[in-house]
Amino acid sequence: MTTRTARGGHWQPPPGRLSRRTAMLGAGILPFALASCGSDPSISADPDELVMWYWNRSASPELLAQAAEQIPGTDRHVRADVVGTNFDTKLRTSLAGDAYIPDITYINSNNALYFTNEDLFLDLGELGADSVQDDFYEWKWNLGMTPKGRFCFFPLDIGPTGFFYRQDIFDQAGLPSSPEEVGAATTTWEDWIALGVELRGAADSAMVNDAQTVFEGFLNASPERYFDTDDTPLYLQPDSAVRQAWDTTVSAIQADVTARIPRDRGTDQNAAWSSGRTSGNISAAWWAQILQESAPDTAGAWRLADQPVRPGNNGGSFAALPHTCKDPDAALSFLTWINNPQNQALAYEDVQLFPSTPASFDALSYSGEFFGEQDPLEFFSTAAESVPTSFISTWETLIGGSFTFEIGNVETAGKDPEQAWEDALAQAQKVLTKRGVLS
Amino acid sequence: MTTTATPRASASSNTPPTLRSARTTRQRIRRALPLYAAISPFYLLFAVFGLFPILFSIVLSFMDWDGMGEISFVGLAQYQYLLADTRFWNAVGNTFIIWFLSTVPMLFLAMVIAFLLHQNIRFTKFYRVAFFLPNVTSMVAMAIVFGSVFSDTFGLVNSALTALGLDTVPWLSSPWGIKFTIAMMVIWRFTGYNAIIYLAGLQAVPTDLYDSAKVDGASLPQVFFRITIPMMRPIILFTVITSTIGGLSLFTEPQVLLGDSGGAGEAGMTIVLYQYNQAFTQFDFGYGSAIAWALFLIAAVFAVINWRLVSGRGDSVQPRPSRTTTKEARR
Numbered sequence: 001m002t003t004r005t006a007r008g009g010h011w012q013p014p015p016g017r018l019s020r021r022t023a024m025l026g027a028g029i030l031p032f033a034l035a036s037c038g039s040d041p042s043i044s045a046d047p048d049e050l051v052m053w054y055w056n057r058s059a060s061p062e063l064l065a066q067a068a069e070q071i072p073g074t075d076r077h078v079r080a081d082v083v084g085t086n087f088d089t090k091l092r093t094s095l096a097g098d099a100y101i102p103d104i105t106y107i108n109s110n111n112a113l114y115f116t117n118e119d120l121f122l123d124l125g126e127l128g129a130d131s132v133q134d135d136f137y138e139w140k141w142n143l144g145m146t147p148k149g150r151f152c153f154f155p156l157d158i159g160p161t162g163f164f165y166r167q168d169i170f171d172q173a174g175l176p177s178s179p180e181e182v183g184a185a186t187t188t189w190e191d192w193i194a195l196g197v198e199l200r201g202a203a204d205s206a207m208v209n210d211a212q213t214v215f216e217g218f219l220n221a222s223p224e225r226y227f228d229t230d231d232t233p234l235y236l237q238p239d240s241a242v243r244q245a246w247d248t249t250v251s252a253i254q255a256d257v258t259a260r261i262p263r264d265r266g267t268d269q270n271a272a273w274s275s276g277r278t279s280g281n282i283s284a285a286w287w288a289q290i291l292q293e294s295a296p297d298t299a300g301a302w303r304l305a306d307q308p309v310r311p312g313n314n315g316g317s318f319a320a321l322p323h324t325c326k327d328p329d330a331a332l333s334f335l336t337w338i339n340n341p342q343n344q345a346l347a348y349e350d351v352q353l354f355p356s357t358p359a360s361f362d363a364l365s366y367s368g369e370f371f372g373e374q375d376p377l378e379f380f381s382t383a384a385e386s387v388p389t390s391f392i393s394t395w396e397t398l399i400g401g402s403f404t405f406e407i408g409n410v411e412t413a414g415k416d417p418e419q420a421w422e423d424a425l426a427q428a429q430k431v432l433t434k435r436g437v438l439s
Numbered sequence: 440m441t442t443t444a445t446p447r448a449s450a451s452s453n454t455p456p457t458l459r460s461a462r463t464t465r466q467r468i469r470r471a472l473p474l475y476a477a478i479s480p481f482y483l484l485f486a487v488f489g490l491f492p493i494l495f496s497i498v499l500s501f502m503d504w505d506g507m508g509e510i511s512f513v514g515l516a517q518y519q520y521l522l523a524d525t526r527f528w529n530a531v532g533n534t535f536i537i538w539f540l541s542t543v544p545m546l547f548l549a550m551v552i553a554f555l556l557h558q559n560i561r562f563t564k565f566y567r568v569a570f571f572l573p574n575v576t577s578m579v580a581m582a583i584v585f586g587s588v589f590s591d592t593f594g595l596v597n598s599a600l601t602a603l604g605l606d607t608v609p610w611l612s613s614p615w616g617i618k619f620t621i622a623m624m625v626i627w628r629f630t631g632y633n634a635i636i637y638l639a640g641l642q643a644v645p646t647d648l649y650d651s652a653k654v655d656g657a658s659l660p661q662v663f664f665r666i667t668i669p670m671m672r673p674i675i676l677f678t679v680i681t682s683t684i685g686g687l688s689l690f691t692e693p694q695v696l697l698g699d700s701g702g703a704g705e706a707g708m709t710i711v712l713y714q715y716n717q718a719f720t721q722f723d724f725g726y727g728s729a730i731a732w733a734l735f736l737i738a739a740v741f742a743v744i745n746w747r748l749v750s751g752r753g754d755s756v757q758p759r760p761s762r763t764t765t766k767e768a769r770r
Contacts, residue, residue: 261592
């Protein structure tokens with residue numbers, strides 16, 4: 001009996017020990033307790049601090065430093081957090097968990113992915129964003145509009161497209177080689193392919209690296225894409241834009257003007273451009289920077305010509321305010337301030353974001369020689385004037401891959417184009433039925 | 440302290456034995472509490488970041504969820520879709536082909552390397568480090584190197600083939616080329632790792648077995664196949680199982696080499712890459728979870744088959760004369 005008491009007494013921990021044990025338990029539980037108590041969905045508890053999520057080179061560090069002091073015209077300030085890889089997954093996770101949601105978030109050109117959950121974002125039109133609408137390219141502004149007509153995605157940069165080509169190779173091949181001549185010789189896709197055939201014959205060089213470039217180059221310049229705002233699958237209609245893009249691409253493949261190097265083989269693509277095996281690309285303004293870095297030896301040899309029919313747009317980001325935003329008015333003030341024409345010009349000089357406000361170009365001048373005498377700023381700002389207004393649907397982001405995948409099969413595996421088209425349609429149908437878009 | 444202890448002691452003296460044992464259990468738990476607290480961080484973290492996601496993925500596989508909106512119940516629809524999904528079965532086929540192409544040569548090579556390293560040669564430590572180095576090399580850097588070496592038009596391998604007057608092989612655009620290249624990456628990365636494990640196993644084989652084999656005049660291949668391999672059976676079983684798990688969950692190699700879409704014709708699309716593709720690029724988390732559980736079933740079936748194969752063969756080896764003689768020789 002006494003022994004048991006003594007033993008019990010022995011295990012009755014002295015006060016110091018008890019507290020240590022409690023501390024230990026506490027340390028283990030604390031993070032979870034904190035997480036579960038986080039009923040405030042915002043990241044920062046400071047009412048004056050608006051947290052913004054972005055990724056590297058999507059905003060000018062200089063302007064962010066200013067906003068970190070104070071957003072002009074408000075008494076709030078911005079804390080900009082670089083969110084690395086898997087940006088979309090992280091943003092979705094915070095929105096799904098209703099916790100740690102940023103007050104302002106950048107969203108890439110895949111903003112259509114968020115249309116199905118547009119209620120999670122504020123309508124910037126209601127907050128008065130329309131007052132600056134006239135500063136922006138109209139088509140870009142419209143891309144920020146949801147199918148319900150809410151303006152949730154504020155325009156950041158843009159990606160007007162054109163035909164990049166190697167003037168030296170075109171010269172050697174005895175083809176038209178000045179930007180004006182090339183543009184004039186390729187006003188239609190048929191002419192563009194015909195010029196490619198000449199290039200293949202004279203210099204054994206391809207116009208572009210892969211068929212996907214032609215397919216997307218065509219669609220990105222088309223006012224009609226896969227769906228309309230009522231989710232009608234336009235690509236199923238005869239002579240749809242998607243089908244035209246498909247047929248054009250198939251004739252480009254059959255004419256052998258693509259190099260058959262798909263983009264998952266980036267090393268090969270770069271080698272093709274540096275070596276002259278491929279003499280061109282249809283891409284956006286932002287590609288100039290990439291090209292300069294991946295093929296520095298070809299500096300001065302590249303030029304820009306208008307792509308067939310009309311310029312398109314490829315890429316360009318947006319900003320959105322999640323529904324939990326602490327101070328929507330101040331957040332919108334920040335967006336309109338950082339995206340005003342002067343600041344977009346500054347961001348271009350800082351991190352090469354191509355401005356979505358035409359007035360920015362008054363303040364900008366180009367001094368490089370990568371494109372010889374040609375001024376890419378002038379070229380792309382002119383191109384941006386004629387980009388058509390189009391609608392990118394959420395569902396396009398789910399099925400577009402089936403079409404580019406199948407066009408790749410036609411190009412690299414020699415698949416029958418009609419069979420490939422049928423397979424792309426069938427795969428799209430399966431995915432859309434699964435998601436409940438089609439029945 | 441005495442005031443708390445005394446009533447307890449008197450109470451326990453009057454209570455029937457069952458209650459008393461309950462008391463001691465409670466006391467035991469109280470005593471063990473600090474110990475449980477000490478190991479709790481792992482279990483708490485595992486519960487939050489391991490157990491919960493695993494259980495939630497079961498739930499999700501019966502749901503439709505895009506990762507941020509509403510979660511809706513769809514019953515077995517995800518699994519029905521999976522059974523009819525040719526892309527999924529293509530991924531299953533790819534995974535097995537790549538697994539076979541990589542595991543068989545890799546384990547054989549590893550065994551040979553381990554056997555050679557176990558001999559009395561110079562610089563053994565240097566070789567050990569050298570063979571293990573690929574295992575700790577950055578995968579992304581590796582993918583760039585492999586992408587350049589096996590590049591269709593500008594790669595080293597194809598340049599070498601051309602120099603030898605042979606036809607070039609479209610390593611990164613033909614179905615078999617892609618699978619072969621991925622298998623090469625796996626072999627390159629894990630041969631040394633398995634060789635080190637085998638080497639450890641070899642060092643545990645008693646040397647008197649080898650000595651008596653030498654006395655009996657056994658040749659080197661005889662020693663290898665009659666002594667080394669049978670003695671190494673448990674180690675081989677271990678490497679086969681780890682390679683199977685690794686092979687079935689192959690993801691990083693194809694992803695860094697070919698991107699999220701698995702290369703031309705989806706020839707490099709593995710099960711886990713497809714799962715990642717569906718969940719994190721298509722934001723179809725319900726379907727991604729269903730794929731994960733399908734993979735779990737496949738892996739479970741395969742683990743059983745593997746176990747049967749490797750341990751079954753072991754039983755038949757037991758009564759071999761060579762083995763009994765060595766045993767006798769040992770005595």
